[in-house]
Every structure is written in structure tokens, then in C-alpha cells.
Amino acid sequence: MEPVDVALVLAVDVSASVDFQEFALMIGGLSAAFRDPSVLAAATGGPRGAAALSAVFWSDTAEPAAPWTRIQNAASADGFATLLEEAPRLPRPGATALGDGMVAGLTLLARCPAPATRSVMDVSGDGRSNRGRPPGPVRDLGVAAGVTINGLAVLDEEPDLLEHYETEVIGGPGAFAMSCADYADFVEAIRRKLIRELRGPGLLVV
Template sequence: MVLFRSIAACLCLTPPAMACDLALALAVDVSGSVDSTEYRIQMDGLAAGLRDPIVSEALLRGEARLMLVQWTGSSRQKITVPWTHIDSFETLDRFADQVARDPRVWRNFSTAIGEALEMTMSSFDSVKNCKRHLIDISGDGVSNEGVEPSELHATLRTKGVTVNAIAIEESEPDLTAYFFENVIVGEGAFVVSATGFADYPERIRKKLLREVTQQTAGLD
């Protein structure tokens, strides 16, 4: 009896483990329309956005899981930084460092947004304990190869995966409307517009703020 009470007391004193609030897959466009400078702007901007004080605090408090995906044409999507449990600011810094240093996998291929979503969606099976499953996809062009992204909307909804997007309107001024109509899906899903790659770092920072703090308005 004494032993039982001792064990029970220990269990009561043990703080409950925090549940994962957000599993966030960061899917970066590396198609042929993105040159080496633009690729670097994306990766450095994304790393800086993750280090934003409010973003980093929210990710840590939410016990978030983060993953980085590079994607381009059909059959060319790759997880380059696997799911990482953000359990400290040091872990987040290491993840951001990996993002900033991540070598480009492809250079001269088409834009298969649907296949990028399909592959990334399947990766959430390993983070089922997280409350929110979110794909944050960037792009500077419409999908021109593989399955149409809109064809995946029903499956994404069934699996509880939300897709948000950042439209980089470097050469396609109607890209935001395309992403809104064909790419994003899920409750509260939204598109952020960047007027070009130079505008990307500030826009991705605001997008991350909105996603990780569950805000739905006021940042555009």
C-alpha cells in the first residue's frame, strides 16, 4: 500500500506532456522559373520568419512539428528536412539553420502543385497526434503538370489537412486568384500575396504569424 501511494504521488507530481498543437509542412517551390537568387531569398526569408520572436514563441508553446519540402515537376518532390519536434528555442534555431543551408535539389523542371500537395499530405500520418495539420506552400506559377491541385481537395478535407499559400507574383499577376480558387483548402485557409521575390521575406513572416497564432484576419 505504501509503495502504491508513493507511485501515485510521483505520478501526480509529474507535469502532463503538452499536446502538439500544429504540424506545419513548409513546401518551397524550386521549379525552373525560380533562379538561384530567388531560391536563396525564399530559404533565407523562411528561416528568418521562423526566428521571429512571436512565431518562435508560438511554435514552442504549441509543441509544433515542422518539416521542409522542396517541390517542382511531376515525381520531383522531396522532404529535405524531416519532421522536427520544436521543444526548445535551440531546436527551432537548428531547424531554421537547416532551412537556410538546405541545398537545392532541382533547377529546371515544371510546376506540379498537385503532386507536391499529394506527397506532403501523406507525410502527416507520422504526426497524427497534432491537433492541426497544415501545408504552407509557396509558388510563383500555376500548376502545369501532373494532377490538378483542386482534385485533391476532397481527400485533404477528409484527412483534416489545411492548405495555405503564398503567391509570388513575379511574372503572373493573377496568381493569387488562381491559388485561391484551385490550391487552398480547409477551414480558415488563405492566400498571401507577394508582389515579387523581394517582397517574400516580409510576407512569409506575416503568413507564419497568422498560421501559428491561429489568427484569421488583420495581417494582410
């Protein structure tokens, strides 16, 4: 795969707290974002004109959800959106092993076939870690490897989840955490988050 401006892995919570309607809203929001012209412009606006994207679903275990895709035009962005829409919900709903999900995302990121100027992991979920490795030390390992880890906390289950993401999940250059009230609000929140991640730190999102 040719070089890209950013390699971005989506680490998506599919634990038992995410019911199937909420899962559909979340995947629909992600797919819609990659068909949005503003997200495409952010992905292709750097010196190399492209971004590499992949995804992993996590619960108490983790499974790859979409292979690495080089997004360089509307057709490739639409193709990645379709991969997300068609990805089976695996693993089965279980506990919220946030740290283990982050490990899976970082492992996938380390295997990105495209040389990238920046490496970013986008973590989204609606609960604190309640099984497996604690997320903080995993975050520290990722940051030491040069990865920026950002978070999107869905507050429908735990209204103070954003603080957990800010203290235990995010890290690295330009890292940030966002929140949304519920999965109905996820669509706009993930669009704004992806634009910010793909453009890089220090740039405003409209």
C-alpha cells in the first residue's frame, strides 16, 4: 500500500451494553461519515492525499471488522463504508474489556501496510472497563509507540464516562475526548471526530 498522511484504526465497543438497535445506529453513523464530503476532504487533504483506515470490534474479546483500506477518493471511501455496513457483529456481546480492545486496535495499527506520517486510534464506547487489562497502561504503551489515542464516550449508560476516557483512554500528540448523549447523537459526533482526527491536531471542525 502506498504511503498515507494518517493511519487510523476504529476500535468500536460491541459489548452487551450496546443493544442491536444501538449497534445499527453506530455503524450507520460511521458509514454515513465516510460518505460525507467533509470527511473525505479531511482524509485526502494532506500532502500524500490519502488516509489508511481499518476497524476492530471489541467486547470481552476483539475481532477485526474491516481490513486496511487506502482512502484516496469518493469510491474508496464508499467502499470502506460498505465494509463497515457488512461487517458481522463479532465478537458476541459480553463484558466491556476496554483495555483488551485497545490492545487489539494497537496491534492492528502496528500492522498497517501503508507508511503513515501519523498513527491514530479512535476508541468509542458507552462504558468503563470491567474486565481484562486496565486501559491506562495500554494507553501508555500506545503513546510510547507514537500513537495518538482519541475517545468518543456515549453517555447513555454512564453520564460521567467522559472523565474516564479523559483520564484512562486518551493520550499522545493532540489527543482529545468527545462525548455524545446517546447513539442517536453518535452520527454527528463521529463525523466531527473523524474530521478532526484525519486533519490532524490544531484544526477546527465545522
